[in-house]
Amino acid sequence: MRLDKLLANMGFGTRKTVKDVLKSKEVTVNGLVEKEGKKQVNPEKDAIAVSGEAIQYQEFVYFMLHKPQGVVSATTDNVHKTVIDLLQPQDQSRDPFPVGRLDKDTEGLLILTNDGTLAHNLLSPKKHVDKCYQASIEGIVDEQDIQEFASGITLDDGFNCQSAKLEIESIDVEKEQSVIRVTIHEGKFHQVKRMFEAVDKSVSYLKRLSMGEVQLDETLKLGEYRPLTKAELDSLTHS
Structure with missing residues (x-):
């Protein structure tokens, strides 16, 4: 994986703005300063840090959103606000999408992820979720x-x-x-x-x-979201 892509995925900016982070000489790979975004790195083997803080790369993200009315379950829409618009920029940069759809006027639990395999399994009628x-x-x-x-x-x-x-x-x-x-x-x-x-x-x-076994967290206000807990994610992956 390119270093600039990894940094962008981890919320350090877009592929373009990450260049400034690299120019700052604050990014190290295996203890050595790295300024080239095109450098290939292995997140599982290479020690990558920004300003001395180690980066723990996570390939997939899993969020629970308390969807409000008036927001569409889509990644983009030319007219209406989408559920992706409710996320912080660093989370939007991970390219999550809604697992299934809730109508514009429907509230409640919506799972967002960039894990296509999990989404397919949760939506398949054969899985009886x-x-x-x-x-x-x-x-x-x-x-x-x-x-x-x-x-x-x-x-x-x-x-x-x-x-x-x-x-x-x-x-x-x-x-x-x-x-x-x-x-x-x-x-x-x-x-x-x-x-x-x-x-x-x-x-x-x-x-x-x-x-499935994931219940809406009622402490989340309408429009708020949080990462799924390990127990919640495990219950979905074993559904």
Whole structure:
């Protein structure tokens, strides 16, 4: 790997601005000052330091974001703010992307990473990775709905959803509203909303609570994020 790429990936600037860091003579490789960005280094074998501080290279990054409404689950968008825009510049430089999508008006847990293999495994229907949501529903959710979700809802385009677990948290009879939790395995476009449309109800609020065994850290405010813990990452890699 080129030294300038490694430094850029570790948050010391872009490939261009890293040149200034190298010119400062503060970068050492195996104890020797190195000013050439094109120098090839091995992060696992070479001792690389900036201003005397050793650099521990991490190939992949894994973040948990508490996604707010009004932000799109994309890396770029010409109109709307993206989830990547919520990250610090040094984290943006690692080229993370959202694992799956949450609708623009949906809140909750979103995992961001640059690990394509992990993302593929988490999104593959064959892996049966649970995704749990809390939702406010216009309409009274009942036992028949629970049974239909368990049997597999058919969406408006004919797609047959896998069995889903629907749980009722509360019902307001006067307002004809329900608060529920639903656990699904796929991630089709607007899937939860379309599942409720199939039983003649509508979703007015949606929040993802968990993905696999990783639960949304409720201490994170909307728009905040943090790295996944080792235990959280291990639970995803062994899903």
